[in-house]
Amino acid sequence: SREVQPQSSEVEIVPGLTIGGKEFVVAAGPCAVEDRDQICDTAVAVKQAGARLLRGGAYKPRTSPYSFQGMEEDGLKLLAEAREITGLPIVTEVVNPRDVELVARYADVMQVGARNTQNFALLKMLGQLDKPILLKRGMSTTIQEFLMSAEYILSEGNRRVILCERGIRTFETATRNTLDISAVPVLKQQTHLPVIIDPSHATGHASLIAPMSYAAAAAGADGLIVEVHPCPEKATSDGPQSLRPDDFQVMMDKLREFVKVA
Numbered sequence: 001s002r003e004v005q006p007q008s009s010e011v012e013i014v015p016g017l018t019i020g021g022k023e024f025v026v027a028a029g030p031c032a033v034e035d036r037d038q039i040c041d042t043a044v045a046v047k048q049a050g051a052r053l054l055r056g057g058a059y060k061p062r063t064s065p066y067s068f069q070g071m072e073e074d075g076l077k078l079l080a081e082a083r084e085i086t087g088l089p090i091v092t093e094v095v096n097p098r099d100v101e102l103v104a105r106y107a108d109v110m111q112v113g114a115r116n117t118q119n120f121a122l123l124k125m126l127g128q129l130d131k132p133i134l135l136k137r138g139m140s141t142t143i144q145e146f147l148m149s150a151e152y153i154l155s156e157g158n159r160r161v162i163l164c165e166r167g168i169r170t171f172e173t174a175t176r177n178t179l180d181i182s183a184v185p186v187l188k189q190q191t192h193l194p195v196i197i198d199p200s201h202a203t204g205h206a207s208l209i210a211p212m213s214y215a216a217a218a219a220g221a222d223g224l225i226v227e228v229h230p231c232p233e234k235a236t237s238d239g240p241q242s243l244r245p246d247d248f249q250v251m252m253d254k255l256r257e258f259v260k261v262a
């Protein structure tokens with residue numbers, strides 16, 4: 001908490017890149033890794049637009065067990081190839097405590113998804129790693145519960161935690177979730193940890209990503225994680241909430257007018 005540590009934490013991702021400092025850091029990429037061209041082409045495009053990390057899921061926590069579950073280690077290998085080509089560090093989700101060691105061999109940042117925010121066994125294992133953790137807020141967790149989940153990681157010794165607001169469950173159906181934009185200043189008041197926004201899962205609609213990203217920047221967020229796909233109509237998951245690379249570029253150019261992005 002801020003009471004224990006008044007100054008904001010800057011979380012180092014790789015040498016030369018931190019989240020929580022002066023730069024507004026954007027991670028972008030597809031929901032799921034699908035094939036070599038898809039991930040490598042996206043990586044090149046998002047880097048060109050100013051993204052500093054590449055996102056992509058190799059293990060997908062799908063609502064239905066019959067939906068595409070991810071490429072698993074083959075997907076991690078393709079992410080590593082895309083990193084090799086672009087130099088972008090990779091952020092990817094780990095769903096199961098049993099896969100922590102394997103995912104950590106490839107990932108620069110380990111993502112905990114909204115369905116695992118209170119998977120305390122997973123959080124404790126991640127607390128023992130020497131790697132940054134991107135912790136998403138669960139769709140029905142309060143800010144207090146979210147912060148306690150972060151404590152599960154911190155208390156094991158890993159201080160490199162980045163918080164991510166990705167929308168919460170409300171009665172509203174016009175959007176996939178309801179982006180709790182006030183979570184940004186509330187979290188900033190209560191904790192020294194960096195806070196980023198995921199406008200893709202928060203809204204479920206590509207057309208709402210840019211306005212919510214500008215709102216996130218205005219609210220004081222430290223960055224974004226955004227879904228970008230070269231051909232959203234063909235995406236195996238979350239196509240409707242994925243930006244095309246050229247729309248991502250337009251959004252980044254606009255963001256550059258009021259925050260410091262690469």
Ligand code: PEP
Nearest residue numbers: 057113114115136166201
């Ligand atoms: C994701 O980022 O791919 C994801 C599954 O998001 P969330 O855990 O926020 O639903």
Ligand code: MN
Nearest residue numbers: 031227237238
């Ligand atoms: Mn997704």
